[in-house]
Amino acid sequence: MSASSPDGRPAERPARVYADHAASAPVLPEAAEAVLRALSLTGNASSAHAEGRAARRVLEESRERVAASLGAAADEVVLTSGGTEADALAVTGLYRARREQDPARRRVLVSAVEHPAVLEPARGLAAAEGAELVLLPVDERGRLRTDALAAELERHGGATALVSTMWANNETGVLQPLEEVVRLAAAHGVPVHSDAVQAPATQDVDLAASGLAALSVSGHKVGAPVGTGALLLRRGQALAPLVRGGGQERGLRSGTSAVALAAGLATALAAAARDRPAEAARLAGLRARLLAGVRAGVPDAALRGDERPGASLPGTAMLTLPGCDGDALLYLLDARDVAVSTGSACSAGALRPSHVLAAMGVPDDDARGALRVSLGRTSTAEDVDRLVAVLPEVVVAARRARAATLPTTRTPSPTPAAAGSAATAGV
């Protein structure tokens, strides 16, 4: 839609409301500056000459800052192209290494609400490398059932290669009981990996304190450029590499070091660590404002997740809007200059009911109307107010659109009010 459309819309449009920080956050100016500065360097960080040394200095300083921001030592940082690569390296690499040490360890335990970046490598191991994949259930708030994990380890602890549980869910923002997971797994000598991609902006992600064997972070969720990330690997933890070659990153991830990207990642993670307490409190306030506004404007909207203080990321809210389709909501909000996401984006942009909501027991019919609002560093109270202001009319239009799309042979849906479920946490 051009700004000068002929239907009389104003040529000047208000700035857009970007409420999709969990998908990708705006690049921090200081991170962009760090990248630009490092781009002026010539030389391969593995080279011994002066140019190489200059590049290596920036690379290693960046590594140290990443480590310091995440409670790790510099030699526990494996730089990657992003969260997905870090997850793939962790899941595949831990499995192969653990199985090499002890061939009986074939079981891979992952929560049912993991991101595809964890689920798909795990499925790949099951399909091609003899792994036995176990999806651990979550409760109706989306939190891992540690009793199920305990029972699983009790029976098969000696045959388990690894556990992978995310720090915070990307759709609901719900924090996972990592401390308990680590404690349970440690008793059976099982390493635990956590996909912490959504966490560093607001959570104290600390490798040492967590007891995790490995954790993944992504740069672009905290204001570094897309294409940056790291796997933090506890010292002494065995890991088989995925990308072999020149032996960079201590042989765990070959490929010429992306010095400028490392500088951007380090700067953004340092800023996240620095601003975390204030940012977490600010976002929690914005989210409360959001939920109150949604509650007032769309009374049958439901928060899918855990609204209790400290139970989830402060900026993320997964809503289901009965009688709506997520793609219609997305379109209607986009056309009103509000960017949000449905349950989960995928490469072609088509929508399927979220596996996260399904694992929480949300009926498919409700999951179709899922909308994820994720607030971040640039979000303001005005953003929230604008989203809240347009949502009621958007829901009305989306319900009309949903009714138009139902199969003609299908019986009508139950009324929206009757479509709620035990997973409704009462917005």
Add this chain to the structure above:
Amino acid sequence: MRVLAAMSGGVDSAVAAARAVDAGHDVVGVHLALSRGSAGDGSAGPAPARARGCCTVEDAGDARRAADVLGIPFYVWDLSERFQADVVDDFTAEYAAGRTPNPCVRCNERVKFAALLDRALALGFDALATGHYARLEPSADGGPPTLHRARDAAKDQSYVLAVLPPERLARALLPLGDAASKAEVREEAAQRGLAVAEKPDSHDICFVPGGDARAWLAERVPRRPGLVRDEDGAVLAEHDGAAGFTVGQRRGLRVGRPAADGKPRYVLSLSVASGDVVVGPAERLERTRVVGGPPVWAGPPPAEGHRLGAQLRAHGAEVPCVLAGTDPLVLDLAEPVRGVAPGQTVALYDGTRVVGSATVERAA
């Protein structure tokens, strides 16, 4: 107007969207994900063999790229549930009942210009643009437009839109109706920098991978073995299910002995109830009277005795006919037509104008 442009990922719908933009409309592109597991279900591994031109990840990507080039917003909408119920299941059920459906007609009638259009209207759009080759002419009295054959007779697709009632056509935008040729459309696409300019046309049924509809049906229609007979009732062969045969079909009959006259044999009729498939020579396929179900008229029904043109297949020739009855529809064809099968759509023309349509119930 606010226009929703249906974009399949092919060249026609991309150029149609471009022309809608040029006409000054506020255009949004949408690609329909029509089959489960299509258009990005996020699953790993190479895509299984799927028909092109409908809803593969590649088609969605082509459509998205075209929308980006045009500078319009683009979305993928999942109408697979509706498509399954109203097109795929209908297709299977029609064949199971021994009839010959046209899924493209059903898709336009029940998905594109029904579910999609209704959804678009509910979301605030005024019209739906598609890449069909057919023309809409405004009516003199301000009523709904009339549907006409495309300027390029070779590409004309008015047949697959003939089932649309006037109030649906009133919401349609068909920017390619005046295109001189497909070559012109491809040339225009290339000039506009659309990468799909050279993309091959799709011909197959979009939801049947590889285009083998009989094999596809064989997996879905219950098999009930029966007999292939000649017109005198003599048994010529056995078959493993009458459903899936089509009137006029020649291949796959597995009739061992040649006919007495040495000419090829064709399916003349079939009965799912008895399991009989009756075959005979080509000339016995000829039909001069067609009886249809309740017709959809573009305007007031023409008077009985009116001379019209009838088209009985998507790419079939138009045959002069006389309207012998309107309810049910009865047509007396001026010349015999071979292979008229129940389930097919008959589109009726007065000159280039579509006057109505119906589903064929029987022919004699």
